[in-house]
Amino acid sequence: MRRVLALAAWVCCGGVWAQGGVLPQPVPPLAAPEVRRDLPTSPLREGPDPGFAGIWATSIDLQTLALMLQLRDWCLNRSIPDEALQRQLERLGTLTGREENCRTVLSR
Numbered sequence: 001m002r003r004v005l006a007l008a009a010w011v012c013c014g015g016v017w018a019q020g021g022v023l024p025q026p027v028p029p030l031a032a033p034e035v036r037r038d039l040p041t042s043p044l045r046e047g048p049d050p051g052f053a054g055i056w057a058t059s060i061d062l063q064t065l066a067l068m069l070q071l072r073d074w075c076l077n078r079s080i081p082d083e084a085l086q087r088q089l090e091r092l093g094t095l096t097g098r099e100e101n102c103r104t105v106l107s108r
Contacts, residue, residue: 064095068105075102 071088074080085102093100 060095064092067092067095068108071102071105075105 067088071085071092074085074088089100089102089105092105098104
């Protein structure tokens with residue numbers, strides 16, 4: 001009986017470990033609301049507005065806030081490479097629709 005339980009535990013742990021080894025796909029950055037408004041609508045997306053614009057805008061605002069809070073720490077931490085910081089500042093700029101640098105992040 002103990003061998004069966006040990007085998008079952010080993011199989012389950014192996015499955016969890018195997019799932020943890022898969023890297024998630026990167027999510028493309030989203031555009032700011034004023035930028036999204038000016039983007040052309042593809043025929044696939046045409047139709048009546050589903051009414052979720054408020055939810056989408058809130059999602060973008062929360063992503064922007066989380067990234068800004070992270071970047072405030074990153075701008076003050078000299079151990080983070082400039083290349084990594086620049087990539088994240090560009091991502092924030094994509095979300096806000098503005099040119100972002102440490103000075104603009106720390107001023108908010």
